[in-house]
Amino acid sequence: DAGVTQSPTHLIKTRGQQVTLRCSPKSGHDTVSWYQQALGQGPQFIFQYYEEEERQRGNFPDRFSGHQFPNYSSELNVNALLLGDSALYLCASSSSLGGAGELFFGEGSRLTVL
Amino acid sequence: AQSVSQHNHHVILSEAASLELGCNYSYGGTVNLFWYVQYPGQHLQLLLKYFSGDPLVKGIKGFEAEFIKSKFSFNLRKPSVQWSDTAEYFCAVNLMEYGNKLVFGAGTILRVKS
Numbered sequence: 001d002a003g004v005t006q007s008p009t010h011l012i013k014t015r016g017q018q019v020t021l022r023c024s025p026k027s028g029h030d031t032v033s034w035y036q037q038a039l040g041q042g043p044q045f046i047f048q049y050y051e052e053e054e055r056q057r058g059n060f061p062d063r064f065s066g067h068q069f070p071n072y073s074s075e076l077n078v079n080a081l082l083l084g085d086s087a088l089y090l091c092a093s094s095s096s097l098g099g100a101g102e103l104f105f106g107e108g109s110r111l112t113v114l
Numbered sequence: 115a116q117s118v119s120q121h122n123h124h125v126i127l128s129e130a131a132s133l134e135l136g137c138n139y140s141y142g143g144t145v146n147l148f149w150y151v152q153y154p155g156q157h158l159q160l161l162l163k164y165f166s167g168d169p170l171v172k173g174i175k176g177f178e179a180e181f182i183k184s185k186f187s188f189n190l191r192k193p194s195v196q197w198s199d200t201a202e203y204f205c206a207v208n209l210m211e212y213g214n215k216l217v218f219g220a221g222t223i224l225r226v227k228s
Contacts, residue, residue, distance in 0.1 A: 042204050042218030105158040
């Protein structure tokens with residue numbers, strides 16, 4: 001049973017560029033959430049996707065956008081990268097059918113912005 | 115704004131010592147509470163959770179946590195730590211009316227000396 005998979009694992013970009021991160025949820029899960037974990041901090045909620053729509057959003061600017069596909073996989077896009085966007089980006093999946101609040105996390109995509 | 119506070123950012127213990135990591139949250143409504151653990155080089159994993167019922171919950175690897183509603187606390191304990199417990203521990207709160215959105219504390223890095 002595959003867990004949550006994310007790609008790429010590491011990437012380096014320069015300021016102003018755009019990046020796309022990808023996530024495949026755990027088998028049987030239909031909801032995907034994205035979190036940003038800066039160095040020395042806990043994960044911060046970016047947004048959540050369910051039924052191909054953004055359902056909730058954290059305190060992140062519109063430069064952060066996402067998408068969910070019919071197979072429940074998801075993408076996180078960040079435009080006009082800033083140095084402060086350097087962080088570990090975590091994808092978490094859950095089921096809308098139960099286990100309220102229990103998330104399964106991937107290993108993350110570490111983004112470095114130079 | 116809702117927040118989660120973890121009292122210690124770094125804890126160093128010798129093997130067989132007892133562990134208690136503090137966690138407090140600021141939110142007056144119904145919550146689900148979690149402790150996640152991140153071992154070196156691995157993804158976040160669920161250690162234990164509290165939804166309702168007995169406020170003393172037991173998790174994997176001998177960990178337990180006690181929910182004290184009047185103190186808005188959910189402290190993590192283990193009677194005797196092992197070297198393999200070296201990891202970063204995150205307390206997280208799911209605010210029920212906000213769906214599956216977790217608010218995380220900043221984390222506590224535990225190092226167990228053998």
